[in-house]
Amino acid sequence: MHSYWAGVRNEISKLIARKKLVLFPALLLLLPIAASILLSQLQTGIGIAAISSGDFPQLMLGIYTNFLLPLLLFMAASDMFAGELQDRTLKITLTRPISRFQVFASKITVLALFAMVILAASLIVSLLAGLVLQARSGLSESLIQAVISYVVAWFPMTALAIAAALLAQFFRSASGALAICVVLYAALKGLGIFYPQFAAYSPTFYTDWHQLWINSGVSIGKLVNASTYLLACCILCFTAAFAMFDKRQL
Secondary structure, rough: OOOHHHHHHHHHHHHHHHHHHHHHHHOOHHHHHHHHHHHHHHHHHOOOOOOOOHHHHHHHOOOOEHHHHHHHHHHHHHHHOOOHHHOOOHHHOOOOOOOOOHHHHHHHHHHHHHHHHHHHHHHHHHHHHOOOOOOOHHHHHHHHHHHHOOOOOOOOOOOOOOHHHHHOOOOOOHHHHHHHHHHHHHHHHHHHHHHHHHHHOOOOHHHOOOOHHOOOOOOHHHHHHHHHHHHHHHHHHHHHHHHHHHHHHO
């Protein structure tokens, strides 16, 4: 167990050392600030509060989970697996007294933590940025809904990260893995639009599932089914990705 946590700390240090994976999230956190200022100016100009302070975090979460956060997770997964194979740092990691499973599990753990940190920072920035908007009724109830939404959004984002780790096993370069992740994600999103009957069978369908948790009209059974499906996706992708990682020639 000590080796596993040492591996997690090592992966965190390597993630921080990748400047783009620190700079890009930091820049993206400026988006809620810019969006709130723009919306505030528009609402002042037209004299109508189209979006309230309480609704603003939900608006930003939809943008993050559908576009920005998946891209960041694809970048991180591509660098952690295909990128390290490309620059031969993975071979150095495996010379340490740590099993391949612990190395793999530590990388997946850091990917999940990466998603958690970005969501937590986005929630705080969105809540603060939303205060500049005019309408502020029902802030306490909206705050609870925002916290719930950002917490449950972590689950499908983690599922996407593990799926990206699986795809990265097929490549020996970070750029190739990232390109395929982005193309496949866009294709599955498009498939869900044109063929909605197949959308529920893709983890990309659940990037907005936080809305189900704040919708009182959604049954508990539907939430349980969606949660079970996402958990199954995580287990299957984790198992398949590790099987490939374990047999990979360095």
